[in-house]
Amino acid sequence: MTKNNLNQRNKLENYLFKPKFDYENKPINRFEKDKIFNNKLELLKKLKSKIENLQECELKNNASKIVFGDGNTESPLMIIGEGPGQKEDELGKPFVGDAGILLNKMLAAININRKDIYITNVVNYRPPSNRKPETKEIKRYTEFLYEHVDIVKPKILILLGSTAMEAFFGSNLKISKERGVWKEILIKDITFLTMVTFHPAYLLRQGDQKKHSWIDLKEIRKKIDELKINI
Ligand code: URA
Secondary structure, three states: OOHHHHHHHHHHHHHHHOOOOOOOOOOOOHHHHHHHHHHHHHHHHHHHHHHHOOOOOHHHHHOOOOOOOEEOOOOOEEEEEOOOOHHHHHHOOOOOOHHHHHHHHHHHHOOOOHHHOEEEEOOOOOOHHHOOOOHHHHHHHHHHHHHHHHHHOOOEEEEEHHHHHHHHHOOOOOHHHHOOOEEEEEEOOEEEEEEEEOOHHHHHHOHHHHHHHHHHHHHHHHHHHHOOOOO
8 A cells, every 4th residue: 555545544534534533621530439439349248248147137037038128328318217028038128019110100200210229228138027126126226327338438317217217316306307308317427318208118108198209209309400419
C-alpha cells in the first residue's frame, strides 16, 4: 500500500470509527471503587457467618436457614423489616412472600425498582409460628443489624413496622405517631436519615391504613428527589 493510500485509509477509519468520549472533570478511580465494593462484600460475608455462629438462639434453632439480606449493596436506600416468614425461611431471601409482593408494588408506585434497594430484617431467622420477635431477641440481633447498616452505608433507612422501630428507637413508641417523620440516627459515628412506616404485612391485614402508607411513600420520593439521590 502506498503512503498516500495509507493516509487515505487512516482518514476514512478515523471518520467512520471516531470514538465518542464523555469526559468527567474528576478522574474515576475504578481501582479504588472496586476495592471498596469488594471490601463491603467481604465484610457482609463475615457478618453473615458471625450470625450463623450464634449459640443458644431459639430463632436459629427453629428456622431452616438464615435470611441475611438481598438487593443492591451499593444502594442509597436500605429497608429493614421484622423477620423472615415461611416463604423467606424456605428460600433464604427476605420479603419474597405476600408482604414482599406488596412491598414491591409500594416501591414501584414511587418509581423504585426492588432490585435497586438493599433489604434485610431485624432478626435473621424465622420466629417459630411467625411470632413477633421478643425484646431480648431484638436487642441481641440489633448488634448485627447496626453492623449491617454500617457496612452498606445507605443514605436513607426505611424501617417497616414496630419491630424495626424498636430496634432503632426503643420499645416505648407508638408507630401510629412516629410513622412518616424523618429522624436522624447515629450508628457507629455515621448519621442516617430514617423514616418509620407501616409494615406491608400490617397493610395486608388493615387495608384502610394504606392511605397513611401512601403519604409516607410520597414523602420518601420527595426526599430522594430533594437530596438528588440517584435511584
Ligand atoms: N416480613 C418481614 O418483616 N420480613 C420478611 O422478610 C418477610 C416478611
